[in-house]
Amino acid sequence: MRPLRLVMTAFGPFPGREVINFEAFGVAPLFLINGPTGSGKTTILDAICFALYGKTTGDEREGAQMRSDLAAAEVLCEVEFSFLLHDRHFEIRRVPEQLRPKARGDGLTEQKPEAQLAEILADGSKQLLVSSKVSEATREIESLTGLSADQFRQVMVLPQGKFRQLLLAESVEREKIFSQLFQTGIYKRLEERLREKSAAIRREREACLQQRQGILEAVECDSAAAVDREISDLQGQVDAAREIRSRLETAYLAAHQDFGRAQALVNDFEQLSRVAAELVRLNQRESEITELKKRVAAAIQADRLRPVFLERDRCLQEQSFLAERLTETRATLTRARERLRQVEAEREQLPHLNRERDDQHLTLRRMEQYREGLERMTGLDRQLEDLQRQSTLYGSVRRLAECDQQLARLNDYSNQKRVLENLKKKLEQVEAEGLKLKQKYDSMVVANKTLELAWHQGQAALLAAELQDGAPCPVCGSQSHPAPAATSEHLPSYQELEGARKTVAEQADRLEAVRDQFRELRAEVKQQGLVVNELEAGLGPDPAAAVAQLKAQRAIEQQALEGFPAADVTTLRQLDSDALSDSIQKMAEKQAVIKRERELLGKDLPLEFRDLQALESATRTLIDKISRCEKRIEEIGQAHREAYAAVESASNAVQQSEQQHGQALIKAEAAARACHDSLVGSPFAAEEDYRAALLSEAELDAFQSRIDSFEGERLQLSGADRELRKKLEGQERPDLDMVERQFRAAEKSRTQADHHWRSLDSRLQALQNTRKKLDANQARLKELDDRYRVVGTVSDVASGQTGQKVSLQRFVLSVLLDDVLLEASTRLTRMSKGRYRLLRKEDRAKGNKASGLDLLVDDAYTGKVRPVATLSGGESFMAALALALGLSDIVQAYSGGVRLDTLFIDEGFGSLDPESLDLAIRTLVDLQSAGRMIGIISHVGDLKEQIPQRIDVVQQRTGSTVRLVPL
Numbered sequence: 001m002r003p004l005r006l007v008m009t010a011f012g013p014f015p016g017r018e019v020i021n022f023e024a025f026g027v028a029p030l031f032l033i034n035g036p037t038g039s040g041k042t043t044i045l046d047a048i049c050f051a052l053y054g055k056t057t058g059d060e061r062e063g064a065q066m067r068s069d070l071a072a073a074e075v076l077c078e079v080e081f082s083f084l085l086h087d088r089h090f091e092i093r094r095v096p097e098q099l100r101p102k103a104r105g106d107g108l109t110e111q112k113p114e115a116q117l118a119e120i121l122a123d124g125s126k127q128l129l130v131s132s133k134v135s136e137a138t139r140e141i142e143s144l145t146g147l148s149a150d151q152f153r154q155v156m157v158l159p160q161g162k163f164r165q166l167l168l169a170e171s172v173e174r175e176k177i178f179s180q181l182f183q184t185g186i187y188k189r190l191e192e193r194l195r196e197k198s199a200a201i202r203r204e205r206e207a208c209l210q211q212r213q214g215i216l217e218a219v220e221c222d223s224a225a226a227v228d229r230e231i232s233d234l235q236g237q238v239d240a241a242r243e244i245r246s247r248l249e250t251a252y253l254a255a256h257q258d259f260g261r262a263q264a265l266v267n268d269f270e271q272l273s274r275v276a277a278e279l280v281r282l283n284q285r286e287s288e289i290t291e292l293k294k295r296v297a298a299a300i301q302a303d304r305l306r307p308v309f310l311e312r313d314r315c316l317q318e319q320s321f322l323a324e325r326l327t328e329t330r331a332t333l334t335r336a337r338e339r340l341r342q343v344e345a346e347r348e349q350l351p352h353l354n355r356e357r358d359d360q361h362l363t364l365r366r367m368e369q370y371r372e373g374l375e376r377m378t379g380l381d382r383q384l385e386d387l388q389r390q391s392t393l394y395g396s397v398r399r400l401a402e403c404d405q406q407l408a409r410l411n412d413y414s415n416q417k418r419v420l421e422n423l424k425k426k427l428e429q430v431e432a433e434g435l436k437l438k439q440k441y442d443s444m445v446v447a448n449k450t451l452e453l454a455w456h457q458g459q460a461a462l463l464a465a466e467l468q469d470g471a472p473c474p475v476c477g478s479q480s481h482p483a484p485a486a487t488s489e490h491l492p493s494y495q496e497l498e499g500a501r502k503t504v505a506e507q508a509d510r511l512e513a514v515r516d517q518f519r520e521l522r523a524e525v526k527q528q529g530l531v532v533n534e535l536e537a538g539l540g541p542d543p544a545a546a547v548a549q550l551k552a553q554r555a556i557e558q559q560a561l562e563g564f565p566a567a568d569v570t571t572l573r574q575l576d577s578d579a580l581s582d583s584i585q586k587m588a589e590k591q592a593v594i595k596r597e598r599e600l601l602g603k604d605l606p607l608e609f610r611d612l613q614a615l616e617s618a619t620r621t622l623i624d625k626i627s628r629c630e631k632r633i634e635e636i637g638q639a640h641r642e643a644y645a646a647v648e649s650a651s652n653a654v655q656q657s658e659q660q661h662g663q664a665l666i667k668a669e670a671a672a673r674a675c676h677d678s679l680v681g682s683p684f685a686a687e688e689d690y691r692a693a694l695l696s697e698a699e700l701d702a703f704q705s706r707i708d709s710f711e712g713e714r715l716q717l718s719g720a721d722r723e724l725r726k727k728l729e730g731q732e733r734p735d736l737d738m739v740e741r742q743f744r745a746a747e748k749s750r751t752q753a754d755h756h757w758r759s760l761d762s763r764l765q766a767l768q769n770t771r772k773k774l775d776a777n778q779a780r781l782k783e784l785d786d787r788y789r790v791v792g793t794v795s796d797v798a799s800g801q802t803g804q805k806v807s808l809q810r811f812v813l814s815v816l817l818d819d820v821l822l823e824a825s826t827r828l829t830r831m832s833k834g835r836y837r838l839l840r841k842e843d844r845a846k847g848n849k850a851s852g853l854d855l856l857v858d859d860a861y862t863g864k865v866r867p868v869a870t871l872s873g874g875e876s877f878m879a880a881l882a883l884a885l886g887l888s889d890i891v892q893a894y895s896g897g898v899r900l901d902t903l904f905i906d907e908g909f910g911s912l913d914p915e916s917l918d919l920a921i922r923t924l925v926d927l928q929s930a931g932r933m934i935g936i937i938s939h940v941g942d943l944k945e946q947i948p949q950r951i952d953v954v955q956q957r958t959g960s961t962v963r964l965v966p967l
Contacts (some may be wrong), residue, residue, distance in 0.1 A: 001083050001156070001902055002083060003022045003048065003083050003933070004021075005020070005021050005022065005080075005081070006020040006081050007019050007020075007080040007081075008020075008043075009076065009077060009078050009079070009775065010068045010071035010072075010075045010076065010078075011068060011079055012043035012066055012068060013040035013955070013959055013960040014961070015957060015958065016042060018962045019962075020964065021964065022933070025966055025967075026965055026966075026967075027931075028933055029933055030930045030949065031934070031937075031949040031950060031951060032947040032950045032951070033935060033936065033951045034938070034944060034950050034951070034952050034953070035955065035960075036953075036955055039953040039955035040960040041939075042057065044953075045904050045937065047079045048904075050066065050094060051079045051092050051093070052092065053138055053148075054113075055149045056096060064096050064097040064113075066960065067098045074101055075096065075407070075490055077096055077754060078093060078095045079093070079094050080093045082120070088119070088552070090117065091118050092116070093115065094137070095111065096114060097111065098111045099111065103566075103567075113134050114132045115132065115133070116131060117129045117141070118153070156902060156903060156904065166854065167876060168869055168876075170856050171810075171853040174817075175678040175809070175810055177282075177851055178853070184816075187812050188809045190808060191795075191799050191808050191809060195795050197791050197795065197797055198795035198796075202792075205788065207783065210836040212778075212781075215773045215774060215777065216770070218770070219766055219770045220765075224771070227770055227774070231768060231771065233765045235619075235764065237760050238761050241753070241756050241757035242757050243759050244753050244756075245753040245754050245756075249753075251750070252746045252747055252750035254658075254746075255745075256747075258739055258742070258743070259740055262736050265734055266736050268728055271578075271720075271724060272725065275724060278713075278717050279717050279718065281715060282710065285710065287791070289706070289707055289710050292703050295695075296700065296703050299693055299694065299699075299700055299703075301682065301683055302685075302691075302693035302694045303694070303700075305678050305679075306694070306938040307674050308671075309687075309690070311671050312671035315668040315670075318664050319661070319665055319667075322657065322660050324663050326657040329650065329654045329657045330654055332650045333651055333654050335650075336643065336647040336649075336650045340640075340646075340647050343640045343643045344640065346636050346639070346640075347640055350636060353629055353636075354633065356629055357598070357629040357633070360625055360626045360629065362624055364619070364626065367618065370615055371615055373601050373605050374612055377598055377601050378612070381598070384598075387587050390587055391587050393586070394584050394587070397561070397569065397580060398581070399557050399585070400557040401553060403554040403557065412615075417532050418529065419528055419622075420525065420529060423525045427518070427522060430517050434511070436515045436855070437507070437510055437511045441504070444504050448500045451496070451497060452497060454492055454597075455497050484659075549913060557843050645802075675687070678710070810853060813853060814840060814853060817840055820883070820886045820890045821838045821855075824885065824887070825837035826881070827885055827886065827923050828878060828881040828882035828883075830923065831881075831923055835859060835860060836857050836860070837856065837857070837858045838855060838857060838882070839856045841855065841856050856868065857879065881905065881920065881923070884903060900932075901931070902933040902935070903934050904937070905936050917943075921943070921946050923933075924936070948967060949966055950965040951963075951966075952965055
């Protein structure tokens with residue numbers, strides 16, 4: 001991952017919008033994030049980590065707590081971060097949970113957290129990957145980078161106080177980090193797959209054992225040998241029982257045949273008795289059936305005459321109906337002629353009605369012109385009201401801005417005056433401190449001179465003590481020594497003298513530092529006094545009264561603005577005073593134009609129609625009159641057309657009815673003659689006899705069905721009687737009870753023998769099937785045991801259950817870790833001047849604790865290997881830095897690994913001595929030249945000289961800002 005651009009708004013100590021363009025530093029820069037303690041250096045890393053994962057680097061604060069307390073209420077806290085990953089350009093934006101002002105009205109509302117993730121395509125367009133869901137954006141980032149938030153903080157961002165975590169992590173935790181970085185999940189999945197297969201084989205073997213026990217329990221045997229013994233015993237018993245069953249089966253079949261023949265003969269005798277009785281019953285109904293046959297024959301004759309009489313009846317009904325309709329049509333024609341005479345009299349009113357309608361239409365057009373003029377006047381009135389309201393709004397906003405400007409000047413004057421007083425107090429404190437240091441320094445100088453004099457005198461005494469007569473003096477060369485120096489006081493050592501000199505020098509440095517601070521403060525007091533005097537010159541004689549008056553005036557203007565939309569007020573307050581004045585002047589000119597136009601419209605509008613309700617009432621009345629007049633004209637015309645059409649229709653109906661009635665009379669007379677002629681040739685003497693013989697179709701069918709049923713039943717019974725008598729000729733009725741008892745006895749014997757044989761044979765079959773199942777079960781157990789000897793052993797080895805307790809994945813990672821430590825030790829040896837190198841602990845951990853990825857440090861000075869936790873703060877920092885850099889190299893050396901193009905280091909350099917610091921910076925410069933982006937957060941002054949590219953965090957009373965210092 002390579003950062004491109006970071007935008008922080010109201011985030012942490014940054015109240016405004018701060019933009020950091022990392023591209024300004026070049027492709028692979030080494031830069032310093034510099035600033036005083038508490039200014040917000042670490043917040044830059046917090047913003048990057050929060051944008052990606054919604055968490056800060058140290059996890060001390062939640063995202064909802066990162067809103068700046070110095071930001072304006074209406075400014076939304078958010079972070080935007082764009083970065084390159086595998087040559088793809090991404091941009092993510094996150095908004096933490098926070099309170100913001102309501103869009104309408106007063107008060108606050110809760111802003112829900114949100115996140116948007118997009119990919120910037122080659123043409124500059126954005127492809128949205130996540131629209132707003134926070135958790136979905138975090139999952140997508142983890143998928144893209146291959147790192148969780150914790151892993152990102154451990155290998156790419158070494159946060160303040162956290163840089164030792166990667167170095168001191170447990171073996172299990174380091175396994176999680178490395179498995180993500182080196183994509184060794186396939187080995188973990190292989191371990192799990194082998195473990196699952198091994199467990200599946202064990203479960204299947206246990207199931208086979210349980211199945212074997214169930215098979216034996218099903219046949220109530222305790223072993224396979226018991227099954228074999230019972231099978232051998234049952235074999236002879238089954239053969240004997242089968243022979244007895246076969247003999248009794250033959251006797252049963254013979255008895256069954258005898259019983260069947262006896263039953264059939266008894267049934268035939270009983271059926272002959274029933275048939276004879278039925279024949280007697282049918283013969284008794286012979287006379288009834290004869291009468292039914294005569295009735296059916298007469299009905300058939302009458303049915304042949306039915307069409308002629310039906311036609312006559314129809315003609316008579318038609319003649320009667322047409323006579324009644326002829327009477328009705330003649331009466332309708334009389335009424336229609338009378339209605340036509342009435343309507344023709346009403347048509348004489350039409351000319352008067354047409355003139356009245358035309359006059360009313362002319363008046364309506366004038367009313368519409370009045371209405372247009374009145375609506376125009378009403379619109380102008382509304383425009384005048386809106387302009388007046390806007391003028392009030394603009395005026396209040398302008399006066400409120402003037403109050404704010406004056407209050408700001410007064411407030412600035414108070415703040416500057418307070419700053420001046422604080423500076424004067426601090427100046428007095430520094431002056432007093434300087435006097436004390438000067439007195440102490442003077443006394444230390446006197447003491448140091450006395451000590452130097454005593455030391456020099458002591459050196460002379462020491463030299464004189466070594467003189468010998470006749471030997472030359474090492475100072476003057478004389479061989480005689482008349483008055484050698486001597487002392488009885490304590491002689492100071494050279495170390496004491498050097499210590500005293502160093503103490504005096506340190507005191508002189510402190511005194512000079514206080515003097516520099518005094519001079520700086522004195523200059524600040526002078527400059528601040530000029531600022532206060534300048535502000536005071538522009539104020540009145542009584543600033544407090546002016547503040548009270550301005551606040552009262554501002555409250556009045558603020559109250560006047562409460563009736564207007566907050567959005568409009570906010571927009572206007574962003575304009576300057578000149579723009580507001582121009583807008584107010586333009587609105588006044590527009591009001592004058594509208595007033596003149598309204599006066600001209602009022603001259604053409606009658607007084608009685610200047611009220612919209614009166615105009616609408618008069619218009620509605622006129623429209624009602626026009627509608628009634630037009631309706632009356634239409635009614636008269638429609639009535640005339642309908643009356644004339646009714647006369648024509650009634651005349652045609654009378655003619656048609658007269659014609660149809662004459663034709664019906666002729667048809668009725670012809671039908672009456674046909675009825676008379678048909679009776680002459682029939683068996684019926686009169687029409688009454690014909691009608692008495694008639695039957696309905698249902699009655700005729702019922703009578704014929706009874707006749708056919710009688711004839712068919714008698715024919716069937718006669719034939720059955722003849723057949724049965726012929727069949728039973730020479731036969732005697734058998735004793736069925738005795739034959740049945742013989743059959744039941746044979747059946748019982750056969751059933752008992754069959755049940756005994758089946759019981760023995762079923763048990764034998766069950767035992768033989770059990771033997772087969774036991775053989776199959778034993779073969780399956782052997783197969784599972786053979787498989788488990790291979791799969792189980794491999795699974796135990798891969799899972800780290802044997803030997804050194806190192807799993808397959810941890811073994812692979814240990815090899816990779818060896819490569820990482822080789823690279824890391826190269827850098828650590830250089831930074832520690834050849835003293836330290838990192839090793840992997842290969843001994844097995846105690847108990848069941850995971851092992852294989854723990855770290856040790858080889859100390860060349862002592863020749864011993866010890867845990868990394870024993871390193872000091874500065875040594876731990878160098879080791880952690882070396883490990884992170886080595887990890888970066890190795891991860892990128894393996895295809896498919898995570899790319900670690902960037903490394904941020906937060907503090908830790910303050911724990912290094914100058915020489916170690918120089919070595920650490922040299923290591924980072926080498927790494928940067930290999931294509932990495934390195935960002936260092938530190939307030940160590942020496943780093944500014946060695947790292948020219950910087951991000952300076954400037955701390956002020958109103959919050960921090962960011963300034964980029966590229967090459």
